[in-house]
Amino acid sequence: MANEHGQKWDRCLADSAVKIATGLGVGIVFSVLFFKRRTWPVAFGSGVGLGMGYSNCQQDFKSPYQLHGHRVKVSKSHTS
Amino acid sequence: MLRVCLKGANSAARKCLCGNGVPLHPLQQCRSYTSGGSGSSAGKIVAASVLTVGGGVGGTILYANWDPKFRANVEKSIPYSDQVFGLALGPAAPPPVINKPRKVEPVQISSMSEMWKDSKQPKAKEVEKKAEQPDAEGPPAPAPQETLEEASAQVAQILSAIGEVPSVPAPGTHEAEAVPPPAALKGVPAAAAKCTECEHEPAVKERPEGEVAARLAEQDKAEQDLLTSLSSNLEDALGSTAKVTLQAIGAQEAALQAIAQHTRQLREAMEAEAPPDKKSTQWRVLEDALSERSRSVDEAGAAVLKAKAELDKLRGVIDGAKHLKIAAARPSILAAEENLHSMVVDLDSVVTRVQTAQSEAKIVSQYSELVNEAKAQFQKELNSITPEIQANWKGLRKLTQDDLNSLIAHAHRRIDQMNRELAEQRVREQIHIDSALEQQKLEDKKALEVAVSTALEHNREQMRLEQEKKVEETREVMEAEMRTQLRRQAAAHTDHLRDVLKVQEQELRSEAEEILNSSLMEKETEYRRLTQDQLDSFTLDMNAAYARLKGMEEAIDSHVIAEEEARKAHQLWLSVEALNYTLKTAALNDPTEPLEGAVQAIKESCAEDEFAQALATALPSESLSRGVYSEASLRARFYAIRQLARRVALIDETRNSLYQYFLSYLQAMLLFEKAQEAPPAKLSAEDLDTFKLLSYAAYSLEHGDLELAAKLVNQLKGESRRVAQDWLKEARLTLETKQVVSLLSAYANAVGLGTTMAP
Numbered sequence: 001m002a003n004e005h006g007q008k009w010d011r012c013l014a015d016s017a018v019k020i021a022t023g024l025g026v027g028i029v030f031s032v033l034f035f036k037r038r039t040w041p042v043a044f045g046s047g048v049g050l051g052m053g054y055s056n057c058q059q060d061f062k063s064p065y066q067l068h069g070h071r072v073k074v075s076k077s078h079t080s
Numbered sequence: 081m082l083r084v085c086l087k088g089a090n091s092a093a094r095k096c097l098c099g100n101g102v103p104l105h106p107l108q109q110c111r112s113y114t115s116g117g118s119g120s121s122a123g124k125i126v127a128a129s130v131l132t133v134g135g136g137v138g139g140t141i142l143y144a145n146w147d148p149k150f151r152a153n154v155e156k157s158i159p160y161s162d163q164v165f166g167l168a169l170g171p172a173a174p175p176p177v178i179n180k181p182r183k184v185e186p187v188q189i190s191s192m193s194e195m196w197k198d199s200k201q202p203k204a205k206e207v208e209k210k211a212e213q214p215d216a217e218g219p220p221a222p223a224p225q226e227t228l229e230e231a232s233a234q235v236a237q238i239l240s241a242i243g244e245v246p247s248v249p250a251p252g253t254h255e256a257e258a259v260p261p262p263a264a265l266k267g268v269p270a271a272a273a274k275c276t277e278c279e280h281e282p283a284v285k286e287r288p289e290g291e292v293a294a295r296l297a298e299q300d301k302a303e304q305d306l307l308t309s310l311s312s313n314l315e316d317a318l319g320s321t322a323k324v325t326l327q328a329i330g331a332q333e334a335a336l337q338a339i340a341q342h343t344r345q346l347r348e349a350m351e352a353e354a355p356p357d358k359k360s361t362q363w364r365v366l367e368d369a370l371s372e373r374s375r376s377v378d379e380a381g382a383a384v385l386k387a388k389a390e391l392d393k394l395r396g397v398i399d400g401a402k403h404l405k406i407a408a409a410r411p412s413i414l415a416a417e418e419n420l421h422s423m424v425v426d427l428d429s430v431v432t433r434v435q436t437a438q439s440e441a442k443i444v445s446q447y448s449e450l451v452n453e454a455k456a457q458f459q460k461e462l463n464s465i466t467p468e469i470q471a472n473w474k475g476l477r478k479l480t481q482d483d484l485n486s487l488i489a490h491a492h493r494r495i496d497q498m499n500r501e502l503a504e505q506r507v508r509e510q511i512h513i514d515s516a517l518e519q520q521k522l523e524d525k526k527a528l529e530v531a532v533s534t535a536l537e538h539n540r541e542q543m544r545l546e547q548e549k550k551v552e553e554t555r556e557v558m559e560a561e562m563r564t565q566l567r568r569q570a571a572a573h574t575d576h577l578r579d580v581l582k583v584q585e586q587e588l589r590s591e592a593e594e595i596l597n598s599s600l601m602e603k604e605t606e607y608r609r610l611t612q613d614q615l616d617s618f619t620l621d622m623n624a625a626y627a628r629l630k631g632m633e634e635a636i637d638s639h640v641i642a643e644e645e646a647r648k649a650h651q652l653w654l655s656v657e658a659l660n661y662t663l664k665t666a667a668l669n670d671p672t673e674p675l676e677g678a679v680q681a682i683k684e685s686c687a688e689d690e691f692a693q694a695l696a697t698a699l700p701s702e703s704l705s706r707g708v709y710s711e712a713s714l715r716a717r718f719y720a721i722r723q724l725a726r727r728v729a730l731i732d733e734t735r736n737s738l739y740q741y742f743l744s745y746l747q748a749m750l751l752f753e754k755a756q757e758a759p760p761a762k763l764s765a766e767d768l769d770t771f772k773l774l775s776y777a778a779y780s781l782e783h784g785d786l787e788l789a790a791k792l793v794n795q796l797k798g799e800s801r802r803v804a805q806d807w808l809k810e811a812r813l814t815l816e817t818k819q820v821v822s823l824l825s826a827y828a829n830a831v832g833l834g835t836t837m838a839p
Contacts, residue, residue, distance in 0.1 A: 005724055058738045065733045
């Protein structure tokens with residue numbers, strides 16, 4: 001259990017790095033291809049990557065506290 | 081409550097200013113608050129809060145003024161509100177005192193006094209009647225007979241007199257009662273005084289009836305004797321007086337007769353002109369009669385004196401008899417008095433008769449004296465004229481004419497003289513008659529007065545005698561009535577005594593029977609107890625001997641068993657030692673060997689011992705299969721856990737975003753706590769902070785108290801708890817195993833000690 005924390009951080013950072021890099025790449029591609037070498041797609045792409053990484057990280061850290069609700073249907077003809 | 085909510089909202093709003101991850105509605109409020117101007121809104125907020133607080137306090141005070149129960153509630157719940165209320169409203173009114181019992185009491189007392197008054201009136205009458213009776217009786221006779229009844233009546237009297245006292249303080253309603261109670265109260269002191277006397281008498285002695293009868297008989301006899309003596313005295317006195325009086329009366333009559341005779345004879349002698357020799361006989365007879373008369377008068381006088389003396393004596397005797405006050409003698413006394421009175425009357429009448437006769441005789445004697453004087457004078461004159469003839473009147477023929485003439489002339493002269501004297505005498509006679517009449521009138525008056533006084537005296541005496549007779553009659557009647565009443569009372573008293581005696585007899589009989597029965601039962605129980613004791617002692621001895629025998633047998637058996645037990649215990653102990661040794665094989669960071677083998681050995685060695693079996697099965701399965709970590713390894717691990725727990729201190733179910741993680745890391749970096757801090761005996765709310773708990777747990781671990789450290793770590797909340805969960809689980813396992821093993825070893829030691837026997 002003590003290791004879980006460290007493991008989470010590892011995953012989180014790795015995942016964020018990959019996503020930022022990917023976003024950056026996609027941004028560069030889009031900037032070059034479609035937006036006449038403006039900088040904003042690069043920023044946008046890296047931002048998207050950062051955001052996704054952050055969100056994933058948060059989700060990972062929140063996962064033990066997440067409650068999953070189930071809707072239970074009660075049949076009316078149930079005899080007690 | 082509204083205020084609290086508002087205040088909470090205000091504080092939440094202030095907190096919200098620095099947080100944005102809370103997904104609840106305060107977020108929107110905080111946003112709206114922060115959108116307006118901060119300074120004016122703050123002032124507005126302050127003013128609004130002051131107004132609300134002031135309004136709330138004022139409203140509470142007003143309502144408390146109207147409703148005292150609400151005031152009491154508020155005073156109870158809020159500490160210093162009673163002072164505030166006291167300042168604003170004044171002290172609270174005390175609850176209404178229940179007055180009903182006090183009002184009920186006077187009514188009850190009055191009703192009781194009424195009850196007692198009703199029951200007292202007839203008793204008062206009874207007592208008064210009874211109070212009369214003892215006065216009328218002679219003192220000792222009726223008191224003993226009446227003691228019981230009187231005492232009971234008097235006691236009731238006293239009780240009712242005491243019960244009268246409470247009615248006095250309520251004059252308004254008891255005016256009517258006030259009048260009879262004083263009258264009754266007056267009767268009560270007398271009756272009470274009598275009661276004390278009566279109570280003294282029973283206290284002194286209750287004379288037995290025989291004695292009472294004897295005394296009564298004695299008294300009667302004494303009375304009778306006295307009466308007989310008195311009556312005999314009276315009769316004697318009466319007889320003697322009567323005799324003497326009769327004698328006096330007889331003497332007086334004789335005197336009367338003598339006087340009458342004498343006067344008659346004197347008159348005869350005066351009037352008759354007899355020859356001288358008859359005259360001398362006549363004179364002699366007269367002298368005899370005179371002497372007779374004087375003698376009889378003297379005799380009568382003496383007899384009267386004697387009679388008067390006797391009458392006085394009789395009167396003295398009668399007075400003495402009267403002083404003795406014996407009722408039965410009254411009639412005889414009365415009769416004696418009557419006799420006395422009649423004798424006195426007779427005596428007086430006779431004496432008056434004698435006195436009249438004597439006065440008559442005096443007149444006649446005076447007349448005779450005068451006549452004698454005249455005769456003597458005539459004789460003298462005749463002698464002076466004719467001295468010769470004086471010898472005898474027979475020589476009357478021898479008288480000469482001269483002598484006869486001179487005699488006739490003398491006679492004529494004498495006749496003239498006589499005529500003159502007669503005329504003179506007639507004139508003087510008138511005067512004498514007048515004076516004599518006057519004298520007679522005076523004497524008559526005196527005699528009349530004397531007669532009237534004597535008649536009055538006699539009348540008075542008569543009336544007194546009649547009155548006495550009447551009094552005597554009424555007294556007789558009353559005595560008869562009293563006698564009947566007394567008889568009735570005596571009968572009632574005897575009846576009452578009979579009943580009381582009967583009741584007493586029954587009571588005494590029942591008491592005696594009870595005592596007899598109880599003593600019989602006592603003796604029986606005593607006998608039974610003694611026999612039972614004997615039996616018991618014998619049984620005890622037998623049982624003791626049997627028990628000793630049994631004990632000896634058991635001792636021998638138990639020796640065998642004990643040895644068996646000792647062997648088993650030894651085995652158990654050995655196996656437990658083996659288990660202990662296994663525990664020590666834990667290397668750092670590695671768990672021990674699995675304890676299964678040792679536990680198996682234990683289970684085999686103590687197949688019959690339930691306690692050891694239970695303990696052996698109580699070991700956690702993890703320790704059996706995997707083994708447990710040692711304390712040292714746990715201690716080492718703890719520091720890593722601590723670091724991690726510090727870092728995630730702020731994270732829990734509600735706060736677990738990455739931003740919170742960042743904050744939590746910041747806090748862990750900036751916050752410094754003591755590395756080890758001694759935990760207090762009781763954990764308060766502020767001790768439940770993560771950092772403090774961790775320092776407490778570190779301290780306990782350093783001092784070897786894994787249990788306390790585990791407890792403290794168990795208090796962690798949120799993410800810190802989650803990261804420490806592993807460590808906690810391991811710590812629990814170790815603790816459990818250690819506990820069971822220690823129990824087993826203790827048990828083995830105890831069993832071993834128990835089965836050790838001195839050689």
